Amino acid sequence: METETVAVHAGRSELAALNAPAPPIDLSSTYPIPDLDEAVEAFEALARGEPEAESPVYARLHNPTVRRFEVALAELEGTEDAVAFASGMAALTATLLAACEERRHVVAFRPLYGGTDHLVACGPLGIEVTWVREPCEVAGALRADTGLVLLETPQNPTLGVIDIEEVVAVSGGVSVLVDNTFATPVLQNPAAHGAAYVVHSATKFLGGHGDVLAGVVATTSERAARLRQVRILTGAVMHPLAAYLLHRSLPTLPLRVRFAQATATVLASRLEAHESVTRVLYPQPDGRQLRGPGAVLSFEVDGGIRVAARVLRALELITPAVSLGSTDTLVQHPAGLTHRLVDDAVKADLGITDGLLRLSVGLEDVDDLWHDLARALASARARIAA
Ligand SMILES: *Cc1c(COP(=O)(O)O)cnc(C)c1O
Numbered sequence: 001m002e003t004e005t006v007a008v009h010a011g012r013s014e015l016a017a018l019n020a021p022a023p024p025i026d027l028s029s030t031y032p033i034p035d036l037d038e039a040v041e042a043f044e045a046l047a048r049g050e051p052e053a054e055s056p057v058y059a060r061l062h063n064p065t066v067r068r069f070e071v072a073l074a075e076l077e078g079t080e081d082a083v084a085f086a087s088g089m090a091a092l093t094a095t096l097l098a099a100c101e102e103r104r105h106v107v108a109f110r111p112l113y114g115g116t117d118h119l120v121a122c123g124p125l126g127i128e129v130t131w132v133r134e135p136c137e138v139a140g141a142l143r144a145d146t147g148l149v150l151l152e153t154p155q156n157p158t159l160g161v162i163d164i165e166e167v168v169a170v171s172g173g174v175s176v177l178v179d180n181t182f183a184t185p186v187l188q189n190p191a192a193h194g195a196a197y198v199v200h201s202a203t204k205f206l207g208g209h210g211d212v213l214a215g216v217v218a219t220t221s222e223r224a225a226r227l228r229q230v231r232i233l234t235g236a237v238m239h240p241l242a243a244y245l246l247h248r249s250l251p252t253l254p255l256r257v258r259f260a261q262a263t264a265t266v267l268a269s270r271l272e273a274h275e276s277v278t279r280v281l282y283p284q285p286d287g288r289q290l291r292g293p294g295a296v297l298s299f300e301v302d303g304g305i306r307v308a309a310r311v312l313r314a315l316e317l318i319t320p321a322v323s324l325g326s327t328d329t330l331v332q333h334p335a336g337l338t339h340r341l342v343d344d345a346v347k348a349d350l351g352i353t354d355g356l357l358r359l360s361v362g363l364e365d366v367d368d369l370w371h372d373l374a375r376a377l378a379s380a381r382a383r384i385a386a
Pocket of ligand 1: 020087088089090113115116152178182201202203204213214
């Protein structure tokens, strides 16, 4: 079935039996289990990392509302299973802990989301990293103790596209993690190209309305079991209200992504032609791995940080804010905010310049957005000239 159909029905198959047209929200922190044998059995099943048991036992071990969202997401990504977390960073942390238990070296593609870059680079998890930019560098970076190859495509914030199959082919059997936050399952399914772990900051397009902080990993049943064990131990669980909102947002995910993508395509070409813009970064989909360019683009204003700051202040409709994938259009300055913790020399090398702004296109009318952008660019220019 097509993504639109899957998105509407995923994770809802048991609702008819419950006579519940909408998924119920279970906020219980604990569950009564008078029979000790049954309690032990359920406890052991969940501690083994099984996705379900006779009783959820305790909210850190299992939650039925969260489970429904996991089933839905696995269906959308075409994986056996999925495991939900409190945030995208919690999902990445759990995956790093699970994949690098014995082999503590990671090969990671730059650029990455600034938080991920910092998590891997600064070492609270006891992980060592070798940075690469191109798939051809992976073979030379692999070590006997490499536990994971990590990448984002399209990349945050420069929107580069990496060939997942090429990376899998040169990774010598080491698991490949793909952060699929920017593309969403509507435009890209990394598992179909050999990725072992597909990670989302569900805070972004999956939630889609700027009101949920969440993360999720789509993967095999075996890997999911280990991730659940890590989640039980570290406590980075998704709240059931977040899971409910996420599941509620999935039926409109394809609509939202495709509408915002159409607007972003128009804005990218208008920015490209604008006299104050020196560079527009927007993915070039090949149609095979990436089925569309998506709704995030970056553009560089002529005049560096002074002009970029003036543009941000002059905008009236577009919201200057970090995050992305919401109903409203957001713009932010990667060098100063999301990628602040990345070394300055590395930022320069990656093209994360002082004049670069990242735009996450929302669901407003394209011409209303363009008028706001064009007016802010003109006013920033006029003020610099004055
Ligand atoms: C936002 C983001 C993250 C971190 O997710 P949180 O939900 O904020 O913890 C990870 N990767 C990418 C690509 C992101 O955009």
